[in-house]
Amino acid sequence: MATSSKYANVSETQKWANKDGEFNRPPSAYRHWISQEPGTAFPPEAGRYHLYASYGCPWAHRTIIVRALKGLESIIDLSVFHPVITDQGWQFDLNREFPGDTAGEDPLHLEFQYARQLYFKSNPDHVGRFTVPILWDSKTEQVVNNESSEIIRMFNSAFDDLLSPSNAGAAVRGAHTTDPAYQLGQALDLYPEAQRAAIDEINEWVYDTVNNGVYKTGFTLKQDVYEHHCQRVFGSLDRLESILTQSEFLVGDRLTEADVRLFTTIVRFDPAYHGIFKCNLKSIGSDYPHILRWARRVYQVPTVGQTVKIPHIKAIYYGGMSSINPNGIIPLGNGPDLSHPTIKPGTL
Numbered sequence: 001m002a003t004s005s006k007y008a009n010v011s012e013t014q015k016w017a018n019k020d021g022e023f024n025r026p027p028s029a030y031r032h033w034i035s036q037e038p039g040t041a042f043p044p045e046a047g048r049y050h051l052y053a054s055y056g057c058p059w060a061h062r063t064i065i066v067r068a069l070k071g072l073e074s075i076i077d078l079s080v081f082h083p084v085i086t087d088q089g090w091q092f093d094l095n096r097e098f099p100g101d102t103a104g105e106d107p108l109h110l111e112f113q114y115a116r117q118l119y120f121k122s123n124p125d126h127v128g129r130f131t132v133p134i135l136w137d138s139k140t141e142q143v144v145n146n147e148s149s150e151i152i153r154m155f156n157s158a159f160d161d162l163l164s165p166s167n168a169g170a171a172v173r174g175a176h177t178t179d180p181a182y183q184l185g186q187a188l189d190l191y192p193e194a195q196r197a198a199i200d201e202i203n204e205w206v207y208d209t210v211n212n213g214v215y216k217t218g219f220t221l222k223q224d225v226y227e228h229h230c231q232r233v234f235g236s237l238d239r240l241e242s243i244l245t246q247s248e249f250l251v252g253d254r255l256t257e258a259d260v261r262l263f264t265t266i267v268r269f270d271p272a273y274h275g276i277f278k279c280n281l282k283s284i285g286s287d288y289p290h291i292l293r294w295a296r297r298v299y300q301v302p303t304v305g306q307t308v309k310i311p312h313i314k315a316i317y318y319g320g321m322s323s324i325n326p327n328g329i330i331p332l333g334n335g336p337d338l339s340h341p342t343i344k345p346g347t348l
């Protein structure tokens with residue numbers, strides 16, 4: 001039986017955790033698939049699908065990164081919510097507090113203010129949360145998929161026929177690469193056949209103990225549950241540090257989906273999880289030189305750095321989680337500078 005914290009205000013914090021003090025992330029509700037299969041309900045089409053996301057949310061951030069790396073900006077439009085989740089859920093940036101980054105309104109439904117309205121438009125009987133990312137079909141007015149791990153798989157390959165090989169560079173805003181570690185645009189494959197088993201294996205434990213592990217640590221109501229998950233987070237960070245001591249990327253010497261999925265957690269670690277979720281046994285900037293080296297390498301892949309918006313990251317965690325940060329004070333630290341030059345693994 002879990003031990004309660006002496007200090008928790010249970011009535012406030014239980015919003016996030018069950019009676020055993022555990023945070024359980026419910027499964028995503030909409031799981032349709034965009035594919036090139038003949039007769040599919042959701043074929044790839046330019047301008048048909050719309051991504052609703054947040055720069056603060058690590059799951060939505062994955063989809064923003066893969067959209068940018070693949071050069072899908074002209075094919076799939078993006079609308080970003082205000083980073084602070086309101087009591088009605090995600091809201092468009094009605095007062096234009098994050099100009100340039102966010103959508104002040106829903107371009108497809110000018111009368112909508114909240115993400116919840118999209119869910120109810122799609123399914124009037126929707127029950128459950130109103131999460132981002134949302135991949136929306138403007139033709140049939142419904143949520144195609146709201147599970148980031150599946151949206152990035154679709155972005156990785158389903159639209160390739162709409163991207164011409166020659167404009168792969170142009171599609172990612174003039175970025176060209178001679179770097180053997182990655183391609184951009186149509187030529188990029190983040191989930192290559194030969195690496196799938198290795199990517200799946202790493203994704204599984206990284207999801208459980210790192211991506212979602214920080215939430216299980218931060219949202220618990222119980223001291224011993226907190227300690228258990230916190231230890232698991234750092235056990236896995238130690239394991240990742242050791243992998244990245246030998247290897248430039250998580251699966252060999254090329255950028256894959258496994259890197260994208262880990263990156264959105266690592267970039268939030270020092271500026272957010274170390275404080276708000278009490279994941280503070282170590283920090284990326286001070287204690288994990290190879291993870292830091294790798295994070296800089298990923299950040300510096302063209303277009304990735306532009307998707308990292310620290311003010312949104314700090315706002316979602318410190319500004320919108322009143323149960324664990326009641327006064328909404330946002331700390332000053334931004335975590336390590338990821339634009340700093342990188343070095344090769346093994347040379348630290």
Ligand SMILES: N[C@@H](CCC(=O)N[C@@H](CS)C(=O)NCC(=O)O)C(=O)O
Nearest residue numbers: 057059129130131132133146147148
């Ligand atoms: N499994 C989902 C998780 C998405 C998710 O939990 N998003 C959070 C933000 S980080 C959210 O939208 N929360 C709003 C809410 O729960 O009301 C995915 O990977 O897409």
